[in-house]
Amino acid sequence: MIRVLLIFLLLWPATLWAVQPDEVLENPVLEERAREISKGLRCPVCQNESIDESHANIAKDLRLLVRDRLVDGDTDQEVVDFIVARYGEFVLLKPTIGGSNWLLWAAGPLMLLVAMGVGLMYLRGREKAPAAQEEALSPDEVARLKEILKE
């Protein structure tokens, strides 16, 4: 039984690995750039992984493609453009600022401005507000107070 299982183990096709040792470029500077680029590209068939993390076949192909382009002398931007031209902007983990995406990037800062404005208005209002009058006790509370005082 164990032998059958071990054969099964050896025949297991996929590995759980992202970057394989044989993919690594000799030139450490180029390899470093390749890693940086891969971290920003999404694996097209995975849930939410970059090609650097993914062990899908297409991610491996893309990693090799990135390295090929770099060896051929492309700049980082050219490599990214090359892949975006083929797979669409879906592969960009960091969305561009162009088009409607400005809204995405500006959402935080704009909201902060609005929040700060409202917050400041509130704080100024609190500063100038007249000191609160102590609220009169409700009838219930008056009754309870009497009871306590009697004790």
Added chain:
Amino acid sequence: MSLDEFTGRFILRPMITELGHFALILAFMVAIVQTIIPLVGAHKKWPAWMAVAEPAATAQFMLTAFSFGALMWAFIVSDFSLQLVTLNSHSSKPMLYKISGTWGNHEGSMLLWVLIVTLFGAMAAWFGNNLPPTLRARVLGVQAAIGVAFFAFILFTSNPFVRLAVPPFDGQDLNPLLQDPGLAFHPPFLYLGYVGLSMAFSFAVAALIEGRVDAAWGRWVRPWTLAAWVFLTIGIALGSWWAYYELGWGGFWFWDPVENASFMPWLLAAALLHSAIVVEKRESLKSWTILLAILAFGFSLIGTFIVRSGLLTSVHAFANDPERGVFILMIMGFFMGGALILFAFRAGAMEARGVFGIVSRESALVANNLLLAVSCFVVFVGTMWPLVAEMFFDRKLSVGPPFFNMAFSPFMLVLGLLLPIGSAMPWKRARISRAVKPLRYVFVLALAVGGLAYAMQSGRSLLGPIGLFLAAWIVMGTIIDLIQRGGRGPDRWARLFRLPRADWGKMVAHAGLGITMMGVCGLMAWQQEDIRVAQFNEPFDVGGYTITLTEVNQYEGPNFLTTMGYITLAKDGREIAQLRPEKRIYPVAQMPTTEAAIDYDLARDVYVVIGDEQANGGWAVRTYIKPLTNWIWIGSGLMALGGLLSLSDRRFRVAAGARKSRQVPVAAE
């Protein structure tokens, strides 16, 4: 087969499951009663109707607990006549994972969800004796309404008690990634947190119906929020720790939609904790606090919706079913829409009373709330943007970690910078120079720590030094703040230990935040990585450590097969540790997993993963040096501990209705 055995197998065991199903339906009925009667009673001021809430809440909880227990029993005894057990369990699975398999699937996890809703409702009933009767009836009524919605969801779209006409001989096993002690308890904690916020929601809606929010309300709602936040902190930390050691490359946070779904309520709960203090101490920020309480639970529902609908694809989504998604969307629309409309009509009645200057503790807490709420908004926009872009602009795009790191982190940086200053401010009116005075030296010292880190590192990264600076600034700043609170004079140290536990909790939790920031920055800035083919007994160096692969063997585990590497880790010629990275295969589930070997240390982790055998006889080995990583979880632990310390503060014990201990001293005085 004896008669006893026969009755056991064919009569009693199936009956437990049927009784569980029946209990669930009964609980649904009780929840409906508990929604209607106490709310009407509170409106008409009929004490008898209001009094229905307490026994109903208890009954609802008992019935749901029985139902959940019955489902767990089916998993423990591997009752494959239940479809759910067949799909998610296997007879050879270890007992711990049979138990955790109960909630490791959609139906079971929703049952756990509603179990916790009823648990919190029952606790509010048991400990809420000192709440005004109408408020209490309304809180329990609203809590039961949430229960009704989710009981209906379970019974009509995701019934865990569905039977198979022809039970198979064995099951299809639980996703092996989920077969892990860290993950076994990740969902329950997360759910305790999500659902704990339902209490804050119920209190908020009850207060809106009541039309009255005062200091006492702030004091009642805070312990529930605090508890929910503590559970969320633990749940998120467990999940992130699990991702770190299980997924095989040592990432701890991926900005995955589902992670964001748990992070957004965490951020809002943190904001709510702080604004409730202002309500309690200063009777201000009332309507904002109510709104936050509504939104915090709203984000819990959004989180549930994201996970359960599969609208945003994610590794966590095990139920991609549009019908369920629509149902949860309806629940969300009902509760959020209803609560917000109520808010729009009633918020005007909540007038603020406290008067305070622009420089004051109140303003600092407002700033805290602004930063937390806006950062939550950024996470929300980033998470939803792919959907929005596709629906409205016809663009298929992704929003990944690089966006969140850039758009979210600045808020945390500012929050960290302001934290020690804000927490040193006195209430009402402060002079900035006086509040900041004791912090001057700490600031200089923290800058020195950051500068030292910058000078000593090999690269030019700013991230690592910033992390160390923030940690030093926050930790030392909060300690100084606590010491100041002890006052002056010879017995100041004794006084320090007599300070309310809430003060200590504040210090510990804030320090924890600083420490977590340090861990995150350190790991992201200074990680080293090495990928290579290792030959047997040929040592190689990574970041000052020597690594030697001596052997690779194959073994059989209880429900998996494993390939195990034997690796010696040494530094300066001295052996530090033996590491055993594994690759596992779970034949039933047909899934491989990696088990990284990690040498844990406070300064750094050495993280080793083994890959495939290579053509030339060597093995692929991946090694990471991960500096300061453990501080991420130590910091999270401190945050949770700080929350627990605050939770045990005397004023909450009194507020939460420790009746006996309250009455005795009064009589004695």
